[in-house]
Amino acid sequence: MGNEPAAVAAPASPVIARPRRDAGRGRLRRSPAAAVSTAVLVAFALGAALAPAIRPYDPAQMNTGPALASPGAAHLFGTDRYGRDVLSRILYGARVSLPIGLFAVAFSSVVGSLLGLAMGFFGGRIDSVGSGAVDIMLGFPPIMLALLIIAVLGVGLPNVVIAVGVGGVPRFARIVRGTTLSVRENVYIEANRALGAGVWRTLFRHVLPNVLPPIIVLATLYMGSAILDTSSLGFLGLGVQPPTSEWGTMLSEGREFMRFAPWLMFFPGVMVFITVVAINLVGDYLRGVLDPRLRGR
Numbered sequence: 001m002g003n004e005p006a007a008v009a010a011p012a013s014p015v016i017a018r019p020r021r022d023a024g025r026g027r028l029r030r031s032p033a034a035a036v037s038t039a040v041l042v043a044f045a046l047g048a049a050l051a052p053a054i055r056p057y058d059p060a061q062m063n064t065g066p067a068l069a070s071p072g073a074a075h076l077f078g079t080d081r082y083g084r085d086v087l088s089r090i091l092y093g094a095r096v097s098l099p100i101g102l103f104a105v106a107f108s109s110v111v112g113s114l115l116g117l118a119m120g121f122f123g124g125r126i127d128s129v130g131s132g133a134v135d136i137m138l139g140f141p142p143i144m145l146a147l148l149i150i151a152v153l154g155v156g157l158p159n160v161v162i163a164v165g166v167g168g169v170p171r172f173a174r175i176v177r178g179t180t181l182s183v184r185e186n187v188y189i190e191a192n193r194a195l196g197a198g199v200w201r202t203l204f205r206h207v208l209p210n211v212l213p214p215i216i217v218l219a220t221l222y223m224g225s226a227i228l229d230t231s232s233l234g235f236l237g238l239g240v241q242p243p244t245s246e247w248g249t250m251l252s253e254g255r256e257f258m259r260f261a262p263w264l265m266f267f268p269g270v271m272v273f274i275t276v277v278a279i280n281l282v283g284d285y286l287r288g289v290l291d292p293r294l295r296g297r
Contacts, residue, residue, distance in 0.1 A: 034285035037278035044275060048094035057085040059092045059245050068261045078263040080253065086263065090271055092245040098275075100161055100240075101227040107165030108226075109219045112172025117211070119173065120180025121203055131177070134170040142167030143229050150238045160239050164229045168222045175218055179211040213290035220283035224276040231272050247272050 047054070056075075057064040063083040064075070071078045077086035119130040137145065142164075149163035183189065184207060192202050233239035234248025235255075242249060247268040254264025 031285055031288075033281050037281040037285075040274060040278045041282065044094055044271075045098065047091055048098055051088075051091040051095055055085075055088040055091050057088045059084060059088040060243050061085075068257060068264075070261070071263055077267045078261065080250075080261075080264055081257065086250075086267055089245040089250060090247070090267055093247045093250060093268065094271070096157075096240055096244060096246045097227055097230060097248070097272075100157070100164065100230045101223045103161045104164040104226040104230070105168065105219050105223045107161065108168030108222060109172055109215055111165070112169040113176045113211075113215055115169065116173040116176025117180055117203060117208065120177040121184055121207060127177075130173065134173050134177075137166075137170040138174070140167075142225065143232055146229055146233060147236075147238070150233065155238055155241060157240055160230060160233055163233070164226050167229065168226065171222065172215065172218060175214050176211055179214055180207060183207050183210045217283060217287045217290055220286055221280060224279035224283070227279070228272065228276050 061084065064085050065079045065083055067079060067081050067083045069075055069079040069083075075085050075087065077090065079085055080089070115130055115134075119127045119134075140148070145167045146163040149166055150159060153159040153162065189202065189206060192206055230239060230246075231248030231251065234246050234250075235252045237252060239248055240246040242253070250268040251265055251272075254261065254268070257264055
């Protein structure tokens, strides 16, 4: 036995870190609400994109059936007072409501983030003036601010995007300002300055990437509010004008027949409700993934 070689322990297999996207998929599987919400949003987006191919009828064509026909085999969601198919109009309404939400959030996030970066990074008078403007804008509810802008600019699709987008600017500016104030005090920012890096290089290469997670989360959460505000403007007759299909406009057209044809308000209202709830659930999920303080929970 003395001549037998000593047993050599097998080297431990190296631990390979799983890619972050695999971890994200695992979290998504452990969050059924976020998974279902994501599937719903994808289905709505596909329905909007494929609306010309899958619509039962032309959404603007009148007398496709009897006026105010109840939901049935010929018209799954019924018809409106002009005999137009409600399902077709809802599909085409998604092609208006969803892009308006996206464009409004893009406007809010870009303008608000640039304002917040300038306020938090430069400080001084820029921060004082900017913070005062943000506080004044936060004193108005977003829908009231949108109404004021529509009153000045007039109705129309581009004006709706601007009106809804401006309402989100102060929220992005405040969040980005607070995050920038924290990031600019880090050691690597001071080291970058000591090495002679320019202000704009430091701002956009080192500060901006570190404030992106809260921007992404807030953009996701605000999109639901943007779609809701867009529908509210359409319901008040200040949004997209008929005969263009839009969920808020459809709600406004159906309120006259709420007692006799409730499906005219029920189906567009359900679409707005499901979309906003799904977006909020996805936003909560992203906040848990991107926020280190919530990741352990």
